[in-house]
Amino acid sequence: MTKESIVQAFMQLQDDICQALEMADGQGRFQEDAWERPGGGGGRSRVIRGAAIEKGGVNFSEVHGDLSTAAAKALKLGEGGAFFATGVSIVLHPKNPWVPIIHMNVRYFEMDQDRWWFGGGIDLTPHYVFPEDAQWFHQQLATVCDAAHSDYYDRFKKWADDYFFIRHRDETRGVGGIFFDRLGPQESLPKEELWKFTLNVGQTFAPTYTELLKRHRDDSYSDLEMDWQRLRRGRYVEFNLVWDRGTKFGLETNGRTESILMSLPPLAGWEYSHAPTANSREEHTLALLKKDIDWLSNPPKSY
Amino acid sequence: MTKESIVQAFMQLQDDICQALEMADGQGRFQEDAWERPGGGGGRSRVIRGAAIEKGGVNFSEVHGDLSTAAAKALKLGEGGAFFATGVSIVLHPKNPWVPIIHMNVRYFEMDQDRWWFGGGIDLTPHYVFPEDAQWFHQQLATVCDAAHSDYYDRFKKWADDYFFIRHRDETRGVGGIFFDRLGPQESLPKEELWKFTLNVGQTFAPTYTELLKRHRDDSYSDLEMDWQRLRRGRYVEFNLVWDRGTKFGLETNGRTESILMSLPPLAGWEYSHAPTANSREEHTLALLKKDIDWLSNPPKSY
Numbered sequence: 236m237t238k239e240s241i242v243q244a245f246m247q248l249q250d251d252i253c254q255a256l257e258m259a260d261g262q263g264r265f266q267e268d269a270w271e272r273p274g275g276g277g278g279r280s281r282v283i284r285g286a287a288i289e290k291g292g293v294n295f296s297e298v299h300g301d302l303s304t305a306a307a308k309a310l311k312l313g314e315g316g317a318f319f320a321t322g323v324s325i326v327l328h329p330k331n332p333w334v335p336i337i338h339m340n341v342r343y344f345e346m347d348q349d350r351w352w353f354g355g356g357i358d359l360t361p362h363y364v365f366p367e368d369a370q371w372f373h374q375q376l377a378t379v380c381d382a383a384h385s386d387y388y389d390r391f392k393k394w395a396d397d398y399f400f401i402r403h404r405d406e407t408r409g410v411g412g413i414f415f416d417r418l419g420p421q422e423s424l425p426k427e428e429l430w431k432f433t434l435n436v437g438q439t440f441a442p443t444y445t446e447l448l449k450r451h452r453d454d455s456y457s458d459l460e461m462d463w464q465r466l467r468r469g470r471y472v473e474f475n476l477v478w479d480r481g482t483k484f485g486l487e488t489n490g491r492t493e494s495i496l497m498s499l500p501p502l503a504g505w506e507y508s509h510a511p512t513a514n515s516r517e518e519h520t521l522a523l524l525k526k527d528i529d530w531l532s533n534p535p536k537s538y
Numbered sequence: 539m540t541k542e543s544i545v546q547a548f549m550q551l552q553d554d555i556c557q558a559l560e561m562a563d564g565q566g567r568f569q570e571d572a573w574e575r576p577g578g579g580g581g582r583s584r585v586i587r588g589a590a591i592e593k594g595g596v597n598f599s600e601v602h603g604d605l606s607t608a609a610a611k612a613l614k615l616g617e618g619g620a621f622f623a624t625g626v627s628i629v630l631h632p633k634n635p636w637v638p639i640i641h642m643n644v645r646y647f648e649m650d651q652d653r654w655w656f657g658g659g660i661d662l663t664p665h666y667v668f669p670e671d672a673q674w675f676h677q678q679l680a681t682v683c684d685a686a687h688s689d690y691y692d693r694f695k696k697w698a699d700d701y702f703f704i705r706h707r708d709e710t711r712g713v714g715g716i717f718f719d720r721l722g723p724q725e726s727l728p729k730e731e732l733w734k735f736t737l738n739v740g741q742t743f744a745p746t747y748t749e750l751l752k753r754h755r756d757d758s759y760s761d762l763e764m765d766w767q768r769l770r771r772g773r774y775v776e777f778n779l780v781w782d783r784g785t786k787f788g789l790e791t792n793g794r795t796e797s798i799l800m801s802l803p804p805l806a807g808w809e810y811s812h813a814p815t816a817n818s819r820e821e822h823t824l825a826l827l828k829k830d831i832d833w834l835s836n837p838p839k840s841y
Contacts, residue, residue: 263628268811282810403789403798466806472806473799476779477789486706486780495706496776499808502768503775506804507585507595508571508796 236430238319241343242297245323246279248437250296252307252325253281255441256293259448260285265293270491271403274300280494284501287452289330292497297321302346312350319345322355326498327444329348332464333451335361335368335409336471337444337499340481341437346365350427352419353433356391357440358399359447360409362460363516364523368447369410373530375443376413376436383432384424388531391415396526401474406524408474430445463517465504472503539733541622544646545600548626549582551644551740552598555628556584558744559596560771562751563588568596573713573794577603583797587600587804590755592633595800600624605649615653622648624742625658629801630747635767636754638664638671638712639774641801643784644740646733654729655722656736659694660743661702662750663712665763665770666819667826669837671750672713676833678746679716679739686735687727693748694718704777709827711777766820773805 246367253265263285271277278296285291298321299500304315322342329336341355359372373392373396380388391413399408413436418429475498485495519538556568566588574580581599588594600623607618625645632639644658662675676695683691694716702711716739721732777786778801788798814820820839831838 280810290808290810403792403795469802471781472775476776477786483780489706492706493811496808497810499772501809502805504805504809505593505802507583507593507798507800 236427238321238345240323241430244434245297245321245341245437246295248434249279249281249293249323251438252323252441253283253293255287255445256283256288256291256327259445260287262286263288263291268493270494272296272298272300272491274298276300278491278494280491282497287330287334287448289328290501291325291327292494293323293325294494294497295321295323296307296494301387307346312346316346324497325440328468329448329452330501331452331454332362332456332460333454334448335359336468336500337440337447337462339437339440341433343433349420352417353429354416355433356395356398356412356414356438357436357443358395358409358414360414360467360471362464363518364410364520366523366530366537369530370452370534372410372412372443375439377455377531379432379435379464380413380441382435383428387415387432388413392531393527397472400526401470404470404473406470406521407526408471409524410528410530411526420456448536462504463511466506466509468500468503469505472499475499539730541624541646541648541815544733545591545624547737548600548644548646548740549598550607551737552582552584552596552626555626555740555744556586556596559586559591559594559630560588562748565589566591566594571796573797574712575599575601575603575794577601579603581701581794581797583794583800585800590633590637590751592631593804594628594630595797596628596651597797598624598626599797610649613631615649618822619649621784628743630753631771632755634757635665635759635763636757637751638662638804639771640743642740642743646736655720656732657719657721658736658739659701659715659717660739660746660808661698661715661717663774664823665767667713667823668771669826669840671753672833673837675715675750676745678742680834682717682735682742685738686731687775690718690735691716695834696830702777703829704773704781706780707773707776709773710829711774712827713831713833714829721814729777749771750838759774765807766814769809769812771803771806772808775802778802821829 257264263283265281268280276298281293284293299319302315302318307315324339324340337359339357342438343353345351377388395411395414398414399411401408422429482495523535560567566586569698571583579601584596586594602622605618605621611617627643629641640662642660646656648654680691695726698714698717701717702714704711785798826838
């Protein structure tokens with residue numbers, strides 16, 4: 236496949252996902268903000284404020300330009316040169332606290348014949364963890380992974396546990412998912428298969444999230460759950476601004492701030508040393524924000 | 539002065555400030571959370587949720603231990619060894635959006651005879667900038683600075699402009715104030731005078747903030763101003779989590795998370811590409827979030 240065909244497929248993916256999300260939301264419509272990057276390329280940022288999706292962003296970008304040798308070395312890429320990068324990235328903050336926050340990203344980077352790779356992932360951040368939902372979510376990801384390579388699910392599930400970790404809280408961001416980066420010429424799969432896998436990850440996003448939305452969007456909630464949702468969103472902000480390498484890299488290298496920070500919630504809260512009530516759903520959730528839970532084959536009991 | 543006398547003075551400063559803030563608030567009372575640091579030392583974190591101060595933290599800490607040579611080199615300190623650090627740090631988020639957010643910090647660090655310094659500062663982050671308040675605020679700081687050294691106000695005002703800058707937004711955090719760090723043996727003032735200056739900065743905090751609180755705490759506001767307050771608080775979060783060296787250092791080196799993140803607001807918001815109405819107070823405020831404004835001698839016109 237060519238760079239151009241990847242760009243076309245990612246733009247189509249953005250269109251398909253936006254359409255599926257609008258249908259699922261039933262009320263909100265995406266607003267598009269097309270932008271150009273001074274150094275080359277640009278993007279289409281799309282945001283929705285809907286009935287079920289309180290704030291969501293579905294972003295496509297395709298940027299290119301020259302990477303200095305200094306910047307290339309900082310990225311462990313050797314000599315500098317022309318680069319090309321394209322991807323789709325999504326964060327959705329639902330209105331109903333029983334519905335999880337979700338993030339998805341797929342991307343392709345290329346410098347030359349020997350320096351190219353795919354990256355991406357999907358991870359789920361429930362305000363309240365339901366083990367049966369987490370298991371179902373991981374099953375969807377395992378299906379996509381298994382179609383590509385028998386090692387992928389285990390490998391990328393662990394990568395997500397390690398990546399989506401809020402070190403200063405000793406908490407995972409949520410129930411994880413899959414994360415992969417720099418899948419390039421050193422991989423056992425040929426480039427065409429890596430691309431197919433990456434695109435499949437993107438395509439599994441909409442059916443997976445709309446199912447989770449359907450399961451909980453009509454569950455009733457009170458101020459207690461809304462307060463907790465704001466605190467969990469606060470943790471989401473902490474992860475993205477303190478630990479997320481993509482966000483940090485973007486902000487430090489003069490990326491497009493509004494597109495990078497589309498991931499932040501509409502409203503978030505912080506309370507000093509908040510501790511949930513004993514045996515509450517909030518406490519059960521905190522206890523499940525750990526690495527290395529086998530959601531697929533041995534999920535914790537539901538509560 | 540000895541380390542012990544500095545510790546005593548900082549604890550007294552914390553007490554005095556908490557008392558003054560409780561009096562000014564009229565309703566809230568500080569709750570203290572005393573903590574110990576596994577490696578040595580500890581602190582007294584105090585938080586208030588009051589009538590005028592929606593969320594405030596006044597933190598004292600005194601920590602000591604051994605600094606590895608690797609850590610010392612990373613801090614440009616030469617060889618490792620025993621270290622000692624103490625300070626008071628404050629962030630207050632007022633309920634009323636016409637009242638500014640404020641931050642104050644004073645600190646002392648020591649390794650040995652030749653490696654010690656004072657640091658600190660006060661800076662003001664109005665949700666709505668009132669040039670006359672900003673001017674008055676800078677006058678208070680200039681008075682403290684001028685009593686120590688004729689260069690200090692200009693030097694430390696510029697330092698604050700550079701430090702409290704949200705690079706990815708091209709905005710200052712607020713109207714600045716003063717910031718200083720590593721005032722040690724290389725300074726023209728003797729240690730005793732540097733200490734006196736640092737303590738004076740701390741002591742000027744309470745009368746300065748209570749005056750600003752008094753000026754605006756009873757001003758009426760609507761949803762419009764509350765929405766704007768949440769967006770400005772969002773920027774405060776961005777600065778603290780992305781750019782503030784103290785916060786980053788604390789979170790990355792396993793500091794006490796709850797004390798470090800006491801600075802975060804009770805509630806904050808983000809909206810994609812928010813733009814204030816033309817000629818609104820919000821737009822006037824944004825236009826004043828710039829470096830190098832001479833608040834003291836040539837403040838912008840009030841609006």
